[in-house]
Amino acid sequence: MAHQRALGLDTPAGARNFSRFLATKAHDITRVLAATAAESQAGAARLRSLASSYQAVGFGPKPQEPPPDPVPFPPYQPKVWAACRARGQDPDKVVRTFHHAPMSARFRSLPAGDSVLYCGNDKYGLLHIQAKHGRQWHDIADARWPSAGNWRYLADYAIGATLAYPERVEYNQDNDTFAVYRRMSLPDGRYVFTTRVIISARDGKIITAFPQTT
Numbered sequence: 477m478a479h480q481r482a483l484g485l486d487t488p489a490g491a492r493n494f495s496r497f498l499a500t501k502a503h504d505i506t507r508v509l510a511a512t513a514a515e516s517q518a519g520a521a522r523l524r525s526l527a528s529s530y531q532a533v534g535f536g537p538k539p540q541e542p543p544p545d546p547v548p549f550p551p552y553q554p555k556v557w558a559a560c561r562a563r564g565q566d567p568d569k570v571v572r573t574f575h576h577a578p579m580s581a582r583f584r585s586l587p588a589g590d591s592v593l594y595c596g597n598d599k600y601g602l603l604h605i606q607a608k609h610g611r612q613w614h615d616i617a618d619a620r621w622p623s624a625g626n627w628r629y630l631a632d633y634a635i636g637a638t639l640a641y642p643e644r645v646e647y648n649q650d651n652d653t654f655a656v657y658r659r660m661s662l663p664d665g666r667y668v669f670t671t672r673v674i675i676s677a678r679d680g681k682i683i684t685a686f687p688q689t690t
Contacts, residue, residue: 541590543575543640544633548663550623554632560595560602569595571602572632576639576680579654581647584677586654591639591673591680600683605631609686616687620668634660634671635685652677660687 544552558571571593579586594601605613613627624630638658646655656673669687676683 541573541575543577544636546637546641548661549621549630549633550663552633554629557593557602557628557632558595562603564595564597564603566595567597567601567603571595574636574639574682576656576675577642579642579645579656579675579677579680581645581654582649584647584649584652584654586675586677586680589680591675591682593635593682600681604684605686609684612686616669616689620689621662631685634658634669634687635673635682638671638673638685639675647677653683 555572558569560566560569560571574591574593576586576589576591578588596603598604598607610627613631617624617627617630621630637660638656642656642658644657646657647653648655653674654677656675657670659667659670661667669689671685672688673685674683675681
C-alpha cells in the first residue's frame, strides 16, 4: 500500500516517478522516430540506386522523339537540321533530336530516350562532325549513294536508323560512351557502309557520327 501511495501523482515521490516515466517514454519515442527516419532514407537511397536498372528494362521516362520508320532511303524523308554559327558560338543549340533504343554493354545501361545533336564545338556535335567527318559523309553520299543528294540527308537517315535499330553496341569506360553500329544498304539490298555513332552513356548526347567502309 505504501508503495502504491508513493506512485500517486498527488505525492512528491509519485510526481518524480511520473516525470521520470515520461522522460523515458519520450526518449524511447525519439529513438524509434530516428530509427524509422533512417530506414526510410536508406530505402529511398536504394530505390534511387536501382532507378537506372528499372529504366533500362523499360520503366524509365518515355522518350519524346519517336523512332523512325524502318524504311530504306529513299523513300525515307530526312528532317531539316538547324543551322549553327561558326567557331562554336552556340554550342548548346539543338540541331536535331533522334530516338535511341535501350543501350546496354558490359556493366553500363541507358534506357530508351532522346539523343540530341547539338551544334557543339570541335570536340562534339555538328561542328565536330562537319570538321572531322564531313568529307567522309560527302564522299559516301556522292560516290556510293547517288540518291542521297546531300551528305546531311544521308547522315540524318544513317544516324536515326543506327540509334533506333542498333546492330552492335560497345561501351568505352574511359570516356563513358557507347559506340553504336549499323550496316547501311541501298534499297536494293546492296551493302554500302557501316554507321558508327558515339553517344554519352549518361544522357545519350551525340558526340560524333561517321561512316566506315572497311
